[in-house]
Amino acid sequence: MVFPILSVIVFTPLVASVLILLMPAERKTEVRMLALAAAIFALLLSIWVYFNYDQAAAGYQFVEKYQWLPVLGISLHLGVDGLTAPLVLLTGVVMVTGVMISWNLDDRPREFFAFLFILASGVFGVFVSLDLFMLFFFYEIAVFPMYLLISIWGWVKTREYAAMKLTLYLFIGSVVALVGALAMYFASGLQTFDMLALQNANFPPQFQHLWFPFVFLGFAVLGGIFPFHNWSPDGHVAAPTAVSMFHAGVLMKLGAFAALRVGIMLLPEGAKYWAGWIMGLALVNVVYGAFIAMVQTDFKYVIGFSSVSHMGLVMLGFSTLTKEGLTGAGVQMFSHGIMTALFFAVVGMVYDRAHTREIPKLGGMSKYLTWPTIGFIIGGLVSMGMPGFSGFVAEFPIFMGIWQVRPWVAILAAISIVITASYIMLVIRRVFFGQVPEEFEGHIGPINALDKVAIGFLSVLMIGLGMFPALMVPMVQTGVENVLRLLGGA
Amino acid sequence: MATYTPTMILAILPEILLLALGILILILEPFWKEEKRRNLGWLTAGGLLASIFISIFIGRPGDPQMVFGGMLRYDWLGFFFKMLFMFGAAATALFLMDMERVGRRGEVYLLLIAATLGMNLMASAADLIMLYLAIETTSIPLYVLAGFMLTDDRSTEAGFKYLLFGAMTSAVMLYGFSLLYGFTGTTSIYDLAAMFAAGQHSMILAIGTIMLILVGLGFKVSLVPFHFWAPDVYEGAPTPVAGFLSTASKAAGFAVLMRLFVVAFPEFYISWASILAVLAVITMTVGNLLALTQKNIKRMLAYSSIAHAGYAMIGVVAVSKLGVTSVVFYLLAYILTNLAAFGIVMAFGRVAGSDEISAYAGLSRRAPGLALAMLVAFLSLAGMPPFGGFVAKVFVFAAAVQSQMVWLAVVGILNSIIGLYYYLTVLKVVYLYRSEDEDKPVPITRPYGIALVILSVGILLVGTLFAPWFSLSGAAALNLF
Numbered sequence: 001m002v003f004p005i006l007s008v009i010v011f012t013p014l015v016a017s018v019l020i021l022l023m024p025a026e027r028k029t030e031v032r033m034l035a036l037a038a039a040i041f042a043l044l045l046s047i048w049v050y051f052n053y054d055q056a057a058a059g060y061q062f063v064e065k066y067q068w069l070p071v072l073g074i075s076l077h078l079g080v081d082g083l084t085a086p087l088v089l090l091t092g093v094v095m096v097t098g099v100m101i102s103w104n105l106d107d108r109p110r111e112f113f114a115f116l117f118i119l120a121s122g123v124f125g126v127f128v129s130l131d132l133f134m135l136f137f138f139y140e141i142a143v144f145p146m147y148l149l150i151s152i153w154g155w156v157k158t159r160e161y162a163a164m165k166l167t168l169y170l171f172i173g174s175v176v177a178l179v180g181a182l183a184m185y186f187a188s189g190l191q192t193f194d195m196l197a198l199q200n201a202n203f204p205p206q207f208q209h210l211w212f213p214f215v216f217l218g219f220a221v222l223g224g225i226f227p228f229h230n231w232s233p234d235g236h237v238a239a240p241t242a243v244s245m246f247h248a249g250v251l252m253k254l255g256a257f258a259a260l261r262v263g264i265m266l267l268p269e270g271a272k273y274w275a276g277w278i279m280g281l282a283l284v285n286v287v288y289g290a291f292i293a294m295v296q297t298d299f300k301y302v303i304g305f306s307s308v309s310h311m312g313l314v315m316l317g318f319s320t321l322t323k324e325g326l327t328g329a330g331v332q333m334f335s336h337g338i339m340t341a342l343f344f345a346v347v348g349m350v351y352d353r354a355h356t357r358e359i360p361k362l363g364g365m366s367k368y369l370t371w372p373t374i375g376f377i378i379g380g381l382v383s384m385g386m387p388g389f390s391g392f393v394a395e396f397p398i399f400m401g402i403w404q405v406r407p408w409v410a411i412l413a414a415i416s417i418v419i420t421a422s423y424i425m426l427v428i429r430r431v432f433f434g435q436v437p438e439e440f441e442g443h444i445g446p447i448n449a450l451d452k453v454a455i456g457f458l459s460v461l462m463i464g465l466g467m468f469p470a471l472m473v474p475m476v477q478t479g480v481e482n483v484l485r486l487l488g489g490a
Numbered sequence: 491m492a493t494y495t496p497t498m499i500l501a502i503l504p505e506i507l508l509l510a511l512g513i514l515i516l517i518l519e520p521f522w523k524e525e526k527r528r529n530l531g532w533l534t535a536g537g538l539l540a541s542i543f544i545s546i547f548i549g550r551p552g553d554p555q556m557v558f559g560g561m562l563r564y565d566w567l568g569f570f571f572k573m574l575f576m577f578g579a580a581a582t583a584l585f586l587m588d589m590e591r592v593g594r595r596g597e598v599y600l601l602l603i604a605a606t607l608g609m610n611l612m613a614s615a616a617d618l619i620m621l622y623l624a625i626e627t628t629s630i631p632l633y634v635l636a637g638f639m640l641t642d643d644r645s646t647e648a649g650f651k652y653l654l655f656g657a658m659t660s661a662v663m664l665y666g667f668s669l670l671y672g673f674t675g676t677t678s679i680y681d682l683a684a685m686f687a688a689g690q691h692s693m694i695l696a697i698g699t700i701m702l703i704l705v706g707l708g709f710k711v712s713l714v715p716f717h718f719w720a721p722d723v724y725e726g727a728p729t730p731v732a733g734f735l736s737t738a739s740k741a742a743g744f745a746v747l748m749r750l751f752v753v754a755f756p757e758f759y760i761s762w763a764s765i766l767a768v769l770a771v772i773t774m775t776v777g778n779l780l781a782l783t784q785k786n787i788k789r790m791l792a793y794s795s796i797a798h799a800g801y802a803m804i805g806v807v808a809v810s811k812l813g814v815t816s817v818v819f820y821l822l823a824y825i826l827t828n829l830a831a832f833g834i835v836m837a838f839g840r841v842a843g844s845d846e847i848s849a850y851a852g853l854s855r856r857a858p859g860l861a862l863a864m865l866v867a868f869l870s871l872a873g874m875p876p877f878g879g880f881v882a883k884v885f886v887f888a889a890a891v892q893s894q895m896v897w898l899a900v901v902g903i904l905n906s907i908i909g910l911y912y913y914l915t916v917l918k919v920v921y922l923y924r925s926e927d928e929d930k931p932v933p934i935t936r937p938y939g940i941a942l943v944i945l946s947v948g949i950l951l952v953g954t955l956f957a958p959w960f961s962l963s964g965a966a967a968l969n970l971f
Contacts, residue, residue, distance in 0.1 A: 025858060069957040071964060072888075111854070111921075136884070137875045144874045147914055148865075152921050160922070164914065171910055175903040178884070182891040182899070 004064050005045055006078040009088065010124045010138075012042045013095070013117035020114045028109050032099070035113040039099045042120070043092035049080060050089045058082065058478035060130065060196070068134070073192030077130040082479030083260075084127045086334040086472055087253055091127065093461065094249045094341050095120050097454040098242035101345050104448070105153065105240070112153055115145040116242065123250050126258060132181050132266075133193040135258065136174070142254060143170045143222075146235075146247065153240040162231075162238035169231040170222050173255075177218025177262065180211045184266060198266050199486055205269045212270025216263030216278065222255025224311045226284040233304030241348025244300075248307045249341035253333045256314045260329075260483070264318060268487045271321065279319035279402075283409055285312025290419035294426075299350065299357040302427055303343045306383060309416055310336045316413060317398040321487055323480055325401020330476035332394035335382060335465065339391065342379045342458040346372040349451060350431065353444045359427065364436030368444035373432045375455040380424040382462050385417055390465035393473065501557045501564035503549035504572045505610050507541035512603040519596030527594045531587030531937060534599040538580035538606075542573055554969050560678050561620040568614030570818060570966040571745045574825055575613070578738035579606040581829045581945060584937040585730035585836050591639055592728050598638060601631040602734070609742040618667045618677040621746065622660075625706070628742060629656050632735060636727040648726030655709060655719040663706025669699045682754035697761050703750070704765070710743030711799045712736075714773040721780075724792035729839060732788060733832025736795040737825040744821055748806055748814055752970045759809055767807045771901050774800030778908040787835055788845050790912065791828070794871060797909060798824055801886055804902050808889035814967035816885035819960055823870065823878030823952050830867040830945035834860060837938040842927075847916055852925035857932035861920050866946045870953065872913040873906050878952035885960075 016038030020031055053061055060079035068074045080088060098116065105112055118141060125138025144167065151163035185193060188201035221228040232252070236244050264271040289309030296302045310332070317329025349372050350365055351357050366373040382391035395417075402410040465472055499506070514537070515530055522530070554565035562568075579602055586602070587593045608627030615621040633656060637649015671677055673696070674685035686696070708716035724732040751762055777797030784790035802824070805817035835845060837860060842849050854861035870877035883906060890899040934942075952959055 021862065067957075069960055071957075071960065108854070111858070133884075137880070140875045140880060144869060148917065148921060151918055160918065164911065167914060168907060168911065172907055175906065179887070179891065179896065179899055179903065182884075182888050183896065185888070186892050 005049060006062050006064055006080065006128045007076070009042055009045045009049070010078070010121060010128060012038055012045070013120040013124070017114040017117035017121070020110055020117070023110060025108070025110050028106070031110045031113060032103055035117070036096070036099050038117065039092075039095040042124075043096045046088045046092035050085050053080065053082070053085045053475060055082070055475050055478055058481065063130075072133075073190070073194065074133045075131050075194060076134055077194055077196075078128045079130050080128055081482060082475045082477065083330050083483075084257070084479070085475060086330070087127045087257060088124060090253065090334050090337040091120065091123050091250050093457070094245055094337065097341060097345065097458060098245050100450040100454040101245065101348060102240070102242040103450050105242075107153065112149070115148050116246070119145040119149070119246060123246075123254055126254050130195050131193050132185070132195050132198065132262065135195075135262065136178055136181065139174055139254070139258060142251065143167065143174065146170075146239075146243070146251070149243045150235065150239045153243070154238040158234060159238045162234040166231045166235035169228065173218045173221030173228065175218075177215050177258075180215035180218065181262065183211055195261070195266065201266075203267065203269070205273075208267040208270035209273050212263060212267045212274050215267065216259050216271070216274070219255050219259035219263060220315065222251060223259055223315060224252050224255070224285070224308045225315055226281050226288065226308075226312070229285065229289070229308045232308055233301055236304035236307065236344070237298065237300045241344060244344040244348070245341040248304070248344060249337040252307065252311050253314075253337055256311060256318070256329075256333060260318055264321075265483055265486050271487065275319050275321055279316060279406065279409060282312045282315035282319055283413055285309065286316060286413050286416045287419075290416040290423070294419055294423040297359050299359055299362065299427065299431060300344075300347050302359070302423060303340065303347060306343075306420065306423070307336070307340050309420065310340070310383070313395060313398055313413070316402060316409070320398075320401035320405050322401040322404050323477070323484060324397040324404070326480040326483055327473065327476050328394050328397030328399075328401060330479060331390070331465075331472055332398060334472065335390035335394045335462065338458050338461050339379045339382045342375055342455065342462075345451070345454060345458070346376045346379070349447055354440060359430050361437060362431045363434040364432070364440075365444070366432040367436060369432075369447065371447060371452050371455050375459050376432065377428060378459045378462060380428055382466070383424055384421045388463070388466045390462045393466060393469040497555060497564065498557045500549045501551070501555070501562060501614070504541055504545045504576065505607055507537075507544060508576070508603055508607045508610065511537040511541065512600050512607070515596055515600050515603070524594060527596060528587050530596055530599050531583050531593060534583040534603065535580040535937075538576045538583065538603075542576050542580075545569075546573065556616060556680070560680070561617045562611070562614045563616035563680070564614065565969040567745070567749065567818075567966040567969040570962060571613035571741060572610045574741055574822060575606050575609040575738045578734060578741075578825050578829060579603065581833065581941050582730045582734040582738075584941040585733065585833050586728070587937045588840065588935045589728055589730065589836065590840065591641075598635065601635050605631040605635070605734075606738070609738060612742045613745040615746070616679050618670065618679065621679070621750075622664060622667060625660060625663075625710075625746070628739065629660065632731075632739060635731045636723055636735070638728055638731065642726075644726035645728065646726075648723040651719050652723045652727075659706045659709035659716060663703050666699050666702030666706070669695075669702065673699070679750060679754050683756055686755070686757045693758070693761075696755075696758055700751075700755060700758065700762050701765070704762075707743050707747045707750075708769070711740050711747065711803075712796050713769050713799055713803070714776045714796065717773070717777070717796045720796055721789045721792040724795075725786060725788045725845075729788065729832055729836040729845075732792075733829050733836070736791065736832065737828045740795065740799060741821040741825055744802060744806070744817060748817065748970065751806070752809065752814065763807050763809050766803055767895070767898060770800045770803035770807055770898070772800075773797065773803065774902065774905040778905050778912075782908065782912050785847055786845050787847050787850070787916065790847065790916070791831055791835070794909065794912075795828060797905065798828070798871070800905070801883060801902055804898055805886045805889050807898065808893040808895065810889060810893055811964070811967050811971050812885070812892055813889040814970055815960070815964045816882070816889045818963035818966050819956075820882040820886055822959060822963065823882035823949070826945050826948045826952060827867050827870040827877070827879055830863060830942060830949065831871065833938060833942055833945065834864050834867060837934055837942070838932060841932045847919055850916065850919045851923035852928040853920040853932070855928045856930060857934070860932055860934060860942075863942045863946050864920055865917060866949055868913040868917055870949050872910045876950060876953045878949045881953055881956045
């Protein structure tokens with residue numbers, strides 16, 4: 001019996017959340033310590049998985065399989081491949097930094113960390129599930145704590161509205177996909193929810209053409225695909241900092257990943273049939289998201305819409321169905337996750353001190369907040385796709401992929417890079433440099449050590465990946481080979 | 491009359507134990523002083539749980555068998571439901587204990603046991619006459635229980651309303667039974683199908699008769715348009731009784747409905763399945779839409795329980811092994827969940843003196859544990875993992891998809907979205923809103939504590955380790971096909 005590392009990763013946050021709930025509500029420091037310890041433990045395990053993944057062997061590794069309900073062919077089947085190992089790592093990173101950033105949260109931290117960790121458990125679960133039923137199970141677990149996290153600890157003005165909107169959007173998406181999954185289960189006649197079996201089921205083309213849009217779009221709602229992206233900026237803005245980080249950093253990847261895993265990999269013929277449409281929608285995401293981000297005056301909305309734009313690039317990468325495009329999309333998921341977590345962390349730090357996010361009212365923050373400024377600039381460079389940063393490693397292959405399929409889409413999508421550069425630079429100039437407004441003089445307190453550690457950690461990751469793409473790209477490629485095999489073989 | 495066999499005793503072992511428990515309570519009650527009578531609740535709950543264990547230990551059914559001259563059928567379907575009812579009654583007894591003006595009256599426990607006894611017989615009745623008697627045995631104690639608080643106008647009204655609706659619908663159902671006998675010359679549920687298959691029957695008359703029977707059963711499971719009593723009765727009746735009505739009583743209705751329709755009317759299944767499909771859609775939609783606007787939590791739970799009858803009906807409509815299995819599983823998860831929900835309402839209501847949803851503001855600060863139990867129960871009702879409601883819904887929808895009724899699954903899904911909205915709205919009040927009473931604690935007495943912990947753990951168990959429960963439900967369903 002080998003050590004069941006993936007189930008330990010999945011259940012660590014869940015166990016931690018139960019333990020946290022069992023602690024007395026007044027012991028806030030102990031609650032935080034326990035949360036941090038559990039998060040670090042999960043991160044260490046996911047780092048271990050990442051570096052012990054055997055790229056030469058490829059395929060699914062660290063596989064565990066326990067029968068859950070044999071009558072219906074439901075099993076707890078876990079495993080990682082080249083695409084998911086980075087995503088597991090991403091989740092671990094965001095979890096740790098999220099706890100660090102929320103250290104000073106004072107309103108019922110016990111419940112906050114407990115709900116956040118239930119969410120984290122769900123996220124890990126989706127990334128490593130090889131069973132369709134379990135994937136849904138974890139997917140829903142990842143969705144509902146969002147409601148509480150946003151509505152209780154979120155931004156007072158919009159939290160109730162945004163939390164409900166987000167939850168309903170995601171729930172609708174997931175249940176629509178669920179019907180598709182049930183249809184697949186019965187149509188395959190295999191009596192199993194195991195995705196490794198279902199991906200060889202050879203569904204008839206008409207079936208795939210019919211169900212692909214339901215399954216793909218149902219999940220892609222969480223990936224923020226146009227025209228179902230509406231919940232996402234509102235949700236990001238209303239959420240407390242750590243939840244925004246989780247949300248934009250990890251949850252949106254959850255949607256994109258599930259759309260790939262269930263939509264494209266199980267219904268490859270459908271994917272080929274609808275690829276053009278998906279590409280069209282994703283193109284709108286990329287360009288429209290960037291334009292909207294540019295005209296926002298709320299700092300957090302800028303980042304919210306930039307997420308929509310960047311997730312569009314992931315979807316574009318998927319829709320190419322080429323090796324380059326998919327590889328880029330895989331790396332982009334990781335890179336954007338880290339980048340956007342950093343962005344939201346910085347936004348949170350600025351807001352906590354200035355008590356406003358209106359860009360025209362802010363200015364000169366670099367004087368007081370050195371670390372966040374540097375972090376934001378690094379994130380900005382990643383966002384613009386500068387060589388030497390992880391964004392470049394991700395976006396370049398995506399554009400290569402698009403160019404092979406439809407060059408004009410690549411040209412149109414490239415507009416977004418220019419727009420992104422302009423809004424990022426505008427924000428940097430207006431928020432971090434220039435004149436400090438009078439009311440802030442002397443009111444901006446320093447950030448604590450944990451915040452610095454979080455910013456430093458996230459920045460180093462992005463630069464590291466930019467400098468040494470070999471750390472991740474070949475691994476993602478092994479995962480992509482698997483997808484391509486399904487696409488080619490079907 | 492068939493000769494006596496030991497299986498006959500085993501077949502009604504749970505009923506015998508219930509009767510003994512009832513008599514014990516009847517004997518003890520006059521000897522116990524007023525302030526000690528609360529302990530009858532412990533006795534009832536303990537006795538019921540003991541009966542469950544004894545029955546599971548020695549009274550498990552083997553192959554299905556007719557006993558008592560074909561009056562009862564000794565099978566897993568009946569057995570599984572019996573255990574569910576007795577469990578529900580045990581939880582209800584605990585909830586009743588600390589209810590003012592109710593918990594210290596011995597009759598309340600006796601009536602509860604009598605109703606449970608009736609439900610047990612409903613679940614295993616194999617003959618129309620037995621079935622009707624069982625239904626009445628269940629209903630009459632429940633009428634009394636609903637109107638138990640004589641000095642409370644709303645409770646009296648609830649009792650009367652329940653009685654009038656119940657008597658009316660049961661009369662219509664009885665008329666349906668008599669017509670069935672007229673057509674076929676038999677009252678045995680298991681002979682009806684053969685008689686229908688053999689003889690020449692007017693389709694319209696047969697369907698009409700089925701509709702008449704449906705009136706009575708529709709009342710029991712609160713199917714729209716026979717649901718009008720539910721909100722008023724739930725609001726007025728003592729809260730634990732409302733919980734019992736919405737769970738065990740409803741499940742008993744489903745047990746009868748499935749046995750009767752699947753076994754006796756296979757000839758006409760396309761017709762009744764279509765009728766039930768339409769009713770399921772209407773029930774879900776009406777229940778959920780009306781629940782949206784409720785300000786009183788008991789009324790909201792009443793409409794939500796109407797909606798849940800609709801979801802469960804999806805599984806019945808699928809008319810397949812998976813369908814019936816999913817209904818049984820659904821009812822299991824639903825009973826645990828809804829009992830917990832009503833228990834929480836009771837525990838909070840007796841301290842706060844109000845059942846308005848707005849009174850729940852600040853609950854998570856006043857009583858974090860109770861708020862957490864509420865989170866578990868309401869998210870399970872909404873169908874979120876890792877709670878029982880999620881798996882149960884997935885199975886029901888799966889049954890619909892398997893039977894080529896994707897549209898029904900889609901309607902169910904649209905409805906669960908509405909459901910999610912109002913359940914979340916309550917949780918929002920609990921967790922988000924502030925209130926002036928925030929520093930007043932909500933003391934939870936021991937019976938509530940025990941029952942709520944058991945129910946919450948049960949909800950989690952059913953939602954995560956669902957394999958054993960599913961196999962049990964499957965064993966029960968197998969008896970119908």
